[in-house]
Amino acid sequence: MARWVPLLFLVGFCAAAAQAQDTALQSLRTAVEAGDWEAVGRLDLDGKGFCTGALIGADLVLTAAHCLFDKTSGQRIDPETLEFRAGWRDGRASAYRQVTRAVVHPDYSYAAEVSSARVRSDIALLKLAHPIRNTTIEPFETAPRPRKGADVGVVSYARNRAEVPSLQQVCKVLGRQQGVLVTSCAVDFGSSGAPIFTLEGGRAQIVSIVSAKAEMGDAPVSLGTSLGAPLDLLRAELLAGKGGYEASPPPAARLGAGERSSSAGAKFVRPPQ
Template identity: 55%
Template sequence: MPLRLPSALRRLFSLTLALLSLAAPLSAGDDIQRLDTGDDGRGWEAVGRIDMAGAGFCTGALIAPDLVLTAAHCLFDAQGDAPIDPARMTFRAGWRNGRAEAYRGVRRAVVHPDFINLHDDRLARIAHDLALLQLDQPIRSNRIVPFDTATALTTGAEVELVSYAQGRSEAPSLQDVCHVLEQRDGVAMIDCAVNFGASGAPVFVAARDGMQIASVVSAKAAIGGMPVALGVDLARPLAELRAAFDTPQTIRKADIGAKFLKP
């Protein structure tokens, strides 16, 4: 049965976007499971931590042996006014308690062509907060299988989220079951609790052939004390990003910075 968003929550959707930078860190709920062991993390090895040479980290996921999907704002420095050199980035697939299933450098980073970090319209900014990282070498392993992406995300859908974040940076955490509360202009509001570092985390829907990525976490917020995650609905922007991937691109400067953590 579809989950219906209360009318008051709908009215607060736009207001929430204006208050994102003021949201206090959210505590992980009891429904967040830390994947500390190989058995716990089986099937999620293609989710990894993206480290920026001590400047911070985000979450990302493989969608091809050499491509990591993440949030575009992760590619800017802590002040948000300069892009981070891809040579400073490392993707740690399945990072868990000091070890990763695979380590790779990044040779190229491409943001969605319509992403502008200084955009006054927060909704438009989040709707295009998507990037691809091309690894310096493909990851080819029977244990690390890239995820397919979903073609649609619907209001009321059940989703799962795997991320690294503040207070749980040394192992991935799984949150299920969350629901898509609302969608508007390419942005999905999801009742998962996220924290700094979870930017770029994949949001999964169940499909016949396994879990597929349907959204990427862009921001966190709270409405009436209820934590929510705001993510990009991949249906349209991912195709646009893939098209831009073959075109040389310069990451634009911004005055609104990403939220980073020291690893």
């Protein structure tokens, strides 16, 4: 996850009360438990960390834009150094695929402070070298973002649970503001890019992806991007042949741990992915 930040949104909902109704994280350790979630995988970042991603097509992986930047230099990562491991559990994956191209939303800035503008553009789409055509791995469909108060769920990898995905079947949408979905879902470093689902009709559909962790009062919450038009734009860019590696320019100066933003007064910490 890119950073921690005190939440500056007025979502009008008690996060602590919502979390009291949330289900606990469940490790998807067996093939039976993980059966419906094999299209969620661990995205390995050239041996320097990992994020979470999800198949939305046989050769398309949805994740967070900030996963494609080196956390030390701020430079774009060569997409061909990335590997998507679908259904990764205890050292084995249901499918391994190298990434060939990757596009990030044109409004995304890795050097920017966490804000609604940064979160709502924190979306990337990856093209795999070869499609995954496995009957046990079915790409997810996407759906419009859910209303405030709706039940959602999340499947993610994270620090201290990097080898087995975890499912939180029920958490709450606390608010929707400026293209950002605020939820009570439990996420941690490594959960960046994790799919947030609705389960209406008995079929999981992705409505958002995890961008950042935040705090609302004393309660941790997660911030997710909206899909819709941003995802359509990324699909069009891949179809146009974009997404090859180009070294990014040096990033602008960014806040370090313990420094404060002059505009918001929020204290930021920059943890690993």
